[in-house]
Amino acid sequence: MTHNNESGQVLLAADDSMSSPEENEFALRCPECxxxxxxxxxxxxxxxxxxxxxQVEADGEDSGARLDVRLETGQPHDGRRHKFTLTGSCEHCGGSFSLGFKQHKGTTFFSKTFTP
Ligand SMILES: [Zn+2]
Incomplete structure (x- = not known):
């Protein structure tokens, strides 16, 4: 599934053949490859x-799954409110990525970084 309009960009996409729209479940495509x-x-x-x-890192599967949670204080980001960043990796392109959602003055800004 993709959503597009005349002035917008597609930031994330789903694979239609693997998605179940009737269950509100979409197979997310790697944001890089x-x-x-x-x-x-x-x-x-x-x-x-x-x-x-x-920062929360999830690792493992089933009964071996673990969460690592760390609270830190440091330099604030450059927005006035808060920022959520999802981090992950892809087996195909072999890189790691982060997808950021930063709230600032009533607008949510999306950012993507990729490290090969
Ligand atoms: Zn990929």
Whole structure:
């Protein structure tokens, strides 16, 4: 599934053949190479404008699954409110990526970084 309009960009896409729209479940494509299998989103970072930062890393499967949670205080990001960043990797392109959602003055800004 893709959503597009005349002035917007497609920031994330789904593989229609693997998705179930009737169940509101969409197979997300890798934001770098576009493959819909082998994509892993394993972490989230929540930052606020005061410099607080929580990082959660998920690892393992089934009863061996673990969460690593860290709270830190450091330099604030450049927005007035908070920022959520999803971190992950892709088995196909072999890189790691982060997808950021930063709130600033009533607008949410999306950013993507990729490290091969
Ligand atoms: Zn990829």
């Amino acid at each position: 576009g493959e819909a299998t082998g994509l892993h989103i394993d972490g989230v970072v929540v930052e606020n404008a005061g410099g607080q930062r929580v």
